[in-house]
Amino acid sequence: MSETLLEVSNLSVEFRSSRGITKAVQNVSWSVARGETLAILGESGSGKSVSANAVMGLIDSPPGHITSGTAMYRGRDLLKLSRSQRRDINGKSISMIFQDPLAHLNPVYPIGWQIEEVLRIHGASASEARSRAIELLEHVKLPNARERLRDYPHQFSGGQRQRIMIAMAVALRPDLLIADEPTTALDVTVQARILELMKDLQRESGMGMVLITHDLGVVAQIADRVVVMKDGKIVETGPVTEVFKDPSHPYTRQLLDAVPGQEPFRHVEQKREVLVEGKKLVKEYILSSNPFKRNAATVTRALDEVSFKLHAGETLGIVGESGSGKTTLARTLLRLTEPTSGEIAYKGGNVFSLKGGDLRDFRRKLQVVFQDPTASLNPRMSIFEIVSEPWAIHPGVLPREKWRAEVEDLLVQVGLRAEHADRYPHQFSGGQRQRIAIARALALRPEIILCDEAVSALDVSVQAQVIALLKDLQKKHGLAFIFIAHDLPLVRDFADRVMVMCKGKLVEEGTTEEIFSNPQDPYTVELIAASPHHDPDAHARYGTA
Incomplete structure (x- = not known):
């Protein structure tokens, strides 16, 4: 002893x-x-x-x-x-x-x-x-x-x-x-x-x-x-x-x-409509140790000719380490940053040529759920005000007299109660706040929801509940998801297809089953091997403990 x-x-x-x-x-x-x-x-x-x-x-x-x-x-x-x-x-x-x-x-x-x-x-x-x-x-x-x-x-x-x-x-x-x-x-x-x-x-x-x-x-x-x-x-x-x-x-x-990673692989339906297509996206940043000297500048590529497709009703998982370009790709898709070159097509039209009302309509169809609901929900606004705010920005979606009933219905859809509409964000747990963020994203009846590390900060059981909720909403509304995460077992359970990114490049792409059962790129192999497994015998077999 x-x-x-x-x-x-x-x-x-x-x-x-x-x-x-x-x-x-x-x-x-x-x-x-x-x-x-x-x-x-x-x-x-x-x-x-x-x-x-x-x-x-x-x-x-x-x-x-x-x-x-x-x-x-x-x-x-x-x-x-x-x-x-x-x-x-x-x-x-x-x-x-x-x-x-x-x-x-x-x-x-x-x-x-x-x-x-x-x-x-x-x-x-x-x-x-x-x-x-x-x-x-x-x-x-x-x-x-x-x-x-x-x-x-x-x-x-x-x-x-x-x-x-x-x-x-x-x-x-x-x-x-x-x-x-x-x-x-x-x-x-x-x-x-x-x-x-x-x-x-x-x-x-x-x-x-x-x-x-x-x-x-x-x-x-x-x-x-x-x-x-x-x-x-x-x-x-x-x-x-x-x-x-x-x-x-x-x-x-x-x-x-x-614990994620135990579900059977999801099987992709063939011949779905392509909603969004990225074509050879490049995003360069100029870094300079001395802003007064041009020759001191260096160029780094956050995106290096990345191409992808998102089909109607599917979940596209994007994985990679910090600095791989996942978030830059998301910001580019949301038109929060402009690419150095390349284009994103939405139903055939170039997203970067959209202006005014056309751009507003595109953003209505593409909503986002961020990593930290505490930071993304305004603490001074009630849940009713948070969920209904998109209708004030897009006045043609829903008449004001129907806002209360629609907010209460959305809260029930995401597993909360109608009376929660009059509370404030600090009165909810982390998992409940993320459900509120999802309700807000659903308010404009989007075709696509981008989840940027949307469940990474949650406990494992709450995480499982939120993923189950997203799957149910996908079936009910026919939503497409872009699911950005560094938790590979989570992506394995939720995604239909997976993109693996490293240092701004797309190194591998395929169905979830192809990526996890037979990875081709050494970087993908390393990511999967590094993901901790809840079975102690697995670590003993592979010498990771």
């Missing part, structure tokens, strides 16, 4: 407000041993992050209060330590990686300074801190580590920022690392590299690791044991292989059943 590093017993946390008391964590107990990875699995609101923040002393009080429990580390109860006592432990013995590195890295200091600060606070000299910072960045495989010490967080990609945060977290060689959703927003290949890096660091140092996540594939890939949480309580715990193969609690079974 390995040494137990941290043992949490009967932990309860509640938040008090004018609206009452919310019991976020209720009598939770778990432990983690040296060299072990414990995953705390659950959806938003399950209490998994709150329990970890309580261990780290990061619960704001008020409104948060730890009402019971202990967190024993080396004979000391972390929940009873003073701020100065905790300062000796946090970072040095127990460290944490947060979900959004851009929000937790200081934007006004170079990354080298921030890593060095961790070391200087705990007694290292300036020269020791500098050499150790370089060593750490090289250890987490950040390219050109020495040269990039003076760069700022915004100058790095999401995966690179996560590597920088990992370097800071392991700088003092902690006994225990708590990772809170460390790979949620990353591409599958970047996610695979980050998880591999974390396991390598764990093998080298023997540290314990607590992984907080809602991604069952990530749990299957790197965890030894799992704790499943729901509504602040632990509903199941045990070795990952046992829990995933034979779950004892219905909620765990529900999570496993909701």
Whole structure:
């Protein structure tokens, strides 16, 4: 038996407000041993992050209060330590990686300074801190580590920022690392590299690791044991292989059943009408290190002669990593950016020659659902105002006296209630807000809906509900979808055809079955291989853990 590093017993946390008391964590107990990875699995609101923040002393009080429990580390109860006592432990013995590195890295200091600060606070000299910072960045495989010490967080990609945060977290060689959703927003290949890096660091140092996540594939890939949480309580715990193969609690079974990538392939109907056709689209951006010197400029191609077709009633999936050109293609299709060359034909006419009323009519037929419904829904507008606004912009669609009844009908269609029309966005969960965004997109009775990472931020069961909703709406209204995502299992379940993009180029295209069963391009093979699978045996077979 390995040494137990941290043992949490009967932990309860509640938040008090004018609206009452919310019991976020209720009598939770778990432990983690040296060299072990414990995953705390659950959806938003399950209490998994709150329990970890309580261990780290990061619960704001008020409104948060730890009402019971202990967190024993080396004979000391972390929940009873003073701020100065905790300062000796946090970072040095127990460290944490947060979900959004851009929000937790200081934007006004170079990354080298921030890593060095961790070391200087705990007694290292300036020269020791500098050499150790370089060593750490090289250890987490950040390219050109020495040269990039003076760069700022915004100058790095999401995966690179996560590597920088990992370097800071392991700088003092902690006994225990708590990772809170460390790979949620990353591409599958970047996610695979980050998880591999974390396991390598764990093998080298023997540290314990607590992984907080809602991604069952990530749990299957790197965890030894799992704790499943729901509504602040632990509903199941045990070795990952046992829990995933034979779950004892219905909620765990529900999570496993909701994992995408288990549906049979969709079969494309032949001879459908072509709604939209892109022809050799090129989009170039001129980048200049010195705006006053022409010869300092370089040209980068975000789209490189991309051609595609979208047929009536089908779902076209577009996959690829960040920087592959997916969003640039979407912006070009929406006429939010003009291409350098090429054209998009809508029912035979060139979209880029449309003006005035013709352009407005095209945009009515093509609606969009964005990634973050919190950002795309106006917080000052009621749901009625949000869903009915398109009719004010396109006055010929629906008489004003019918707006109320139509809004209520749309809300019911997307799985909400008619009385929700008078509420505001902040009164809904993330999944409900995305349903509102879909209702707004349906208001103009479009032929095409473009979903740009529309479900990537949602929990797995909510994600499954939204995808089921989109499928039902497609059958009912004959909609065509352009579905942009980096989650390949999700695309596998929803799309009829798939386009694979890399560095602005279309590298492979075909039916979903062709792409996933017999990929031809090495990049597609790499994407599919990097996608985490919720079956632990699959990772053991392919050596990904």
